[in-house]
Amino acid sequence: MMNNLAVRAQGLTAVRGGRTVLDGLDFTVLRSTVTGLLGPSGCGKSTLMRTLVGVQAGVTGTAEVLGLPAGHPELRHRVGYVTQAPSVYTDLSVRENLAYYAEVLAPGRAHRRSRAEAVDRALAEVDLADHADALAGNLSGGQRSRVSLAVALLGTGTGQRPELLVLDEPTVGLDPVLRRDLWSLFHRLADEGTAVLVSSHVMDEAERCRRLLLLRDGRLLADDTPDALLTRTGAADVEDAFLRLVETHAEEVRS
Numbered sequence: 001m002m003n004n005l006a007v008r009a010q011g012l013t014a015v016r017g018g019r020t021v022l023d024g025l026d027f028t029v030l031r032s033t034v035t036g037l038l039g040p041s042g043c044g045k046s047t048l049m050r051t052l053v054g055v056q057a058g059v060t061g062t063a064e065v066l067g068l069p070a071g072h073p074e075l076r077h078r079v080g081y082v083t084q085a086p087s088v089y090t091d092l093s094v095r096e097n098l099a100y101y102a103e104v105l106a107p108g109r110a111h112r113r114s115r116a117e118a119v120d121r122a123l124a125e126v127d128l129a130d131h132a133d134a135l136a137g138n139l140s141g142g143q144r145s146r147v148s149l150a151v152a153l154l155g156t157g158t159g160q161r162p163e164l165l166v167l168d169e170p171t172v173g174l175d176p177v178l179r180r181d182l183w184s185l186f187h188r189l190a191d192e193g194t195a196v197l198v199s200s201h202v203m204d205e206a207e208r209c210r211r212l213l214l215l216r217d218g219r220l221l222a223d224d225t226p227d228a229l230l231t232r233t234g235a236a237d238v239e240d241a242f243l244r245l246v247e248t249h250a251e252e253v254r255s
């Protein structure tokens with residue numbers, strides 16, 4: 001059944017190395033929406049993303065993605081995932097990297113033309129058209145991470161976008177102009193129907209998100225819109241709201 005949920009998690013728990021790093025999370029991620037997964041370093045953001053794409057071991061509870069269990073083979077083309085470590089071949093050019101991934105996604109001569117179009121479009125979207133022939137190994141860190149993003153945007157390899165994009169700290173280390181451009185790309189993708197889940201440990205990125213998941217020590221402090229969060233906590237900004245929620249939580253634990 002088609003509904004507006006890209007992700008539905010219930011009692012989602014992950015244990016790594018004997019430690020509970022995600023602790024009974026309940027949340028949703030909406031289609032056509034940019035959702036920020038925010039929290040300090042080590043709070044479990046990457047583990048949560050790995051769980052949603054089905055590569056995390058030691059998971060219990062429910063994680064439903066586009067109506068299917070996370071990691072279902074059918075989701076391979078429907079979910080794009082970009083890890084923190086850019087996965088590019090340094091001895092290939094930017095275009096060759098994308099062409100290679102597109103070929104893996106949609107092999108065969110019949111798709112040749114639509115693959116080339118998908119590659120061109122992805123290059124333009126991440127603003128790397130001018131660097132298409134540069135060796136990936138000669139790119140800056142930020143440029144390399146944009147190549148990974150372009151790979152995720154290939155979707156089926158022939159132009160059909162992923163329905164859910166899971167992006168692990170895609171704006172880390174980028175200059176302000178590039179950061180702004182990437183965020184507007186995320187919103188454009190969301191406007192076209194994609195659910196975009198973006199993690200960050202930088203709280204001021206919160207204002208760029210339509211919805212927020214605030215995570216701390218493997219627990220969810222909030223699943224809300226930025227406005228509702230500020231109203232509910234009486235805070236001036238999301239960083240302040242985060243701190244207030246941490247305090248409230250600590251008081252609840254004490255009493």
Ligand SMILES: Nc1ncnc2c1ncn2[C@@H]1O[C@H](COP(=O)(O)OP(=O)(O)OP(=O)(O)O)[C@@H](O)[C@H]1O
Nearest residue numbers: 016017019021040041042043044045046047048201
């Ligand atoms: N292989 C592992 N075995 C045991 N514990 C791990 C393992 N990998 C990560 N952890 C722990 O799980 C917790 C969550 O890690 P995770 O990488 O999900 O956090 P994060 O919020 O993405 O952090 P960062 O922003 O620094 O990447 C951390 O406390 C980390 O030390």
